[in-house]
Amino acid sequence: MPATPRPAASPVPVRPDTLAPxxxxxxxxxxxxxxxxxxxxxxxxxxxxxxxxxxxxxxxxxxxxxxxxxxxxxxxxxxxxxxxxxxxxxxxxxxxxxxxxxxxxxxxxxxxxxxxxxxxxxxxxxxxxxxxxxxxxxxxxxxxxxxxxxxxxxxxxxxxxxxxxxxxxxxxxxxxxxxxxxxxxxxxxxxxxxxxxxxxxxxxxxxxxxxxxxxxxxxxxxxxxxxxxxxxxxxxxxxxxxxVGSPAALVAASRDLVLGTATSPAVRRAPAPAWVDPGARVEGEVSDGSSVAVGAQVAAGATVRGSVLMPGAVVGAGSEVVDSVLGPGVRVGAGARVHGCAVGDEAAVPDGAMLEPGSRVACGSTA
The missing domain is CATH 3.90.550.10 (Spore Coat Polysaccharide Biosynthesis Protein SpsA; Chain A)
Known part of the structure; x- marks a missing residue:
């Protein structure tokens, strides 16, 4: 492809304060x-x-x-x-x-x-x-x-x-x-x-x-x-x-923001082990920079570490979700293991399932 033409030479501008970027x-x-x-x-x-x-x-x-x-x-x-x-x-x-x-x-x-x-x-x-x-x-x-x-x-x-x-x-x-x-x-x-x-x-x-x-x-x-x-x-x-171009990078960036390793004017809150929206319900353990969005649920005995739960995602009793992203409306059954995975909107992980690390579950499907 041809090179982009060089802009016409111009004197050093005097930029009025009104010319905000x-x-x-x-x-x-x-x-x-x-x-x-x-x-x-x-x-x-x-x-x-x-x-x-x-x-x-x-x-x-x-x-x-x-x-x-x-x-x-x-x-x-x-x-x-x-x-x-x-x-x-x-x-x-x-x-x-x-x-x-x-x-x-x-x-x-x-x-x-x-x-x-x-x-x-x-x-x-x-x-x-x-x-x-x-x-x-x-x-x-x-x-x-x-x-x-x-x-x-x-x-x-x-x-x-x-x-x-x-x-x-x-x-x-x-x-x-x-x-x-x-x-x-x-x-x-x-x-x-x-x-x-x-x-x-x-x-x-x-x-x-x-x-x-x-x-x-x-x-x-x-x-x-x-x-x-x-x-x-x-x-x-x-x-x-x-x-932030992959599910793993999204998990890492979100964790960094929650823990305070990264900062952003969009989230003016103190670093914490996890962020849980007031409209979420958490009875189990949520830690390691996890974020739990509005309407999401973590049942008693469940463990969520370093993960992102989007709105309405549900983690069943006794399950483990680690370093993973659960899209909106995902259902993880009781006793399941989800490590290093990306689960699309409204997908289901059956009771007791053990997903291979790196698994990606399509929207609306069953793992």
């Missing part, structure tokens, strides 16, 4: 890695730490001074508004733009350009819709507005350092944190810095992404900008970060 959350994926939990809803609305995942991202954006958030949706797009509304309860204005067909990360960003304000130098935060991050977005935005050698930054990327970068594409930077390249996965990585899924775009850069076709920011937009001499910088920070 806007944001785009890319939330159009099918959530295939999350199946069966995503058979009936987008992964972005799955409960993590007791609230829909996007609530963490929207609350983080609001806390950073973002006033307008655009959700780029596709799969089950009709389900977002009933959960998130117009954004007023988060202190932001929420807009929704739906893709008729998948356009990739860059295409999704370009597709919502009409919903963004037209000021070319405004900061636009872009978040991948499946990343939980505790990094300092306020500081990244402030850094974005600092000129480099008399030039305005075009794009800032949040980068994290990982111990083993072989499973990731690498993003090497120079001493001034200017991005040098985007390197595909390799057995011999050139850097341990990887893309963390939070970007700050200059508004004019969004308009330079080709419209009406599939575009990947990772493979086309960012490499093209670097090749054409645009000013792309890295914001390297080692705060909490997790890609």
């Amino acid at each position: 806007e944001a785009v959350i890319v939330a159009g994926g099918f959530g295939t890695r999350m199946l069966p939990l995503t058979e009936r809803r987008p992964k972005h609305l799955l409960e993590v730490g007791g609230v829909a995942f996007l609530e963490h991202q929207i609350s983080t954006l609001a806390a950073a001074g973002v006033g307008h958030v655009v959700l780029a949706t596709s799969y089950h797009a009709e389900l977002f508004f009933p959960v998130l509304g117009d954004g007023s309860r988060f202190g932001v204005r929420l807009s929704y733009v739906t893709e008729d067909e998948p356009l990739g990360t860059g295409g999704a960003i370009r597709n919502v350009a009409g919903a963004l304000a037209p000021e070319p130098e405004r900061a636009v935060v872009v978040l991948n819709g499946d990343v939980l991050s505790g990094h300092d977005l306020v500081a990244q935005l402030a850094d974005f507005e600092q000129p480099r050698d008399g030039r305005a930054v075009d794009v800032s990327l949040h980068l994290v350092e990982v111990a083993d970068a072989r499973a990731f594409g690498c993003v090497p930077t120079d001493e001034g944190r200017r991005v040098l390249a985007f390197v595909e996965k390799s057995d011999d990585p050139v850097s341990n810095q990887v893309n963390a899924g939070c970007y700050v775009f200059r508004r004019r850069v969004v308009d330079d992404i080709p419209a009406g076709r599939v575009v990947s920011v990772e493979r086309e937009t960012f490499p093209g900008l670097v090749a054409d001499g645009a000013l792309v910088v890295g914001w390297v920070e080692s705060a909490y970060w997790r890609d």
